[in-house]
Amino acid sequence: FQGEHEIGIEHHGALYRLKITRQGKLILNK
Template identity: 75%
Template sequence: MITEKIDKPSDRTPVRPVDDGPRVIDTSDLFGGDSEVIIRHEGALYRMKITRQGKLILNK
């Protein structure tokens, strides 16, 4: 019997759903241990923060 090792993606690998919908990115990958990041979108800067309650806030 021939078996093939199939590597499953790690928990930190961005996942693309089977239906090719939006990518899923874990906040630990996005924030890298910080509580806020700056996102540049079409020349404008946005600040995304994780609150003390664990919610996300996006401000321009």
């Protein structure tokens, strides 16, 4: 991956943002 990638996920009416950092870590934000 280059830079950061962010994916929007909708689950039970709540929107979550899944972000992949440059280090390859996954961060899940609500």
